[in-house]
Amino acid sequence: MLPILKVPEGSISKYVLVCGDPARVLKIAERLDDFEEIGYNREYRTVKGHYRGVEVTIASHGVGVPGAALAFEELIKGGAKTIIRVGTCGSLDPNIRDGDLVVATGAVREDGLTDQLVPIGYPAIADFSVVRSLEVALLGVRDVNYKTGMVLTLSAFYPGVLDLPLKLYSETNVTAVEMECSALFVIASLRGIRAGAILAVDGVVIDYNPDEYDPHRTVVHKAVDKAITAALNAVVKMASEE
Ligand SMILES: O=P(O)(O)O[C@H]1O[C@H](CO)[C@@H](O)[C@H]1O
Ligand SMILES: O=c1cc[nH]c(=O)[nH]1
DSSP states (O other): OBTTTTBOTTOSOSEEEEESOHHHHHHHHTTSSEEEEEEEETTEEEEEEEETTEEEEEEEOOSSHHHHHHHHHHHHHTTOSEEEEEEEEEEOSTTSOTTOEEEEEEEEEESSSGGGTSOTTSOOBOOHHHHHHHHHHHTTSSSOOEEEEEEEEESOSSOOSSOOTHHHHHHTTOOEEESSHHHHHHHHHHHTOEEEEEEEEEEEOTTOOGGGOOTTSHHHHHHHHHHHHHHHHHHHHHHHTO
């Protein structure tokens, strides 16, 4: 038994979609041809099913890198070979707005965890074939505006007495901020599996005002739906290329 996910060893599919929110796991699972819940411990809900004949596991990792890293490690231990994060993000690019999507090529490691795993010079990069498959899948999604680029993974969400470095990374052409991709990309690279991410924008946060954060709007739900469609179709494409 994997102790944090509380699922049997060897029960994880080769293809895995992950997200922060356990409720989103069900939202994704409802798109599958069939599914069953195989575990639900803490914030970690895990279901397994099939999409167009490809076995896929959907799992939640909660908010923030330390908890998510546990999930990524156990998913890999359990059999994952390709992990795609289907998440939300704040835009750091004035041209990428609420309801748009971001495909991550890599992540800035402002996460406070991965420097305890490997020196900071080690890059947090998405797998090229996952990025390419997501982009190809997006060609089949209607009414979508997306950008492929770097994201910032930050552990702080609400600022303290220090400012969050959002303007700084916006000025270095980082496209969006979120809270788990760097750990996913570093751990995937260390363990020799593929990873990528597709993220729905829930606000432009260059001049960050956390009081304006509202991921519960229709425009965000619609973008998450598009991200799910692209991620599932990317899985089918990658499986067909094996
Ligand atoms: O929508 P998810 O996948 O949770 O992703 C984003 O949303 C959470 C913040 O509210 C963080 O987990 C961040 O990375
Ligand atoms: O980390 C996150 C996730 C979504 N939106 C944000 O502004 N930040």
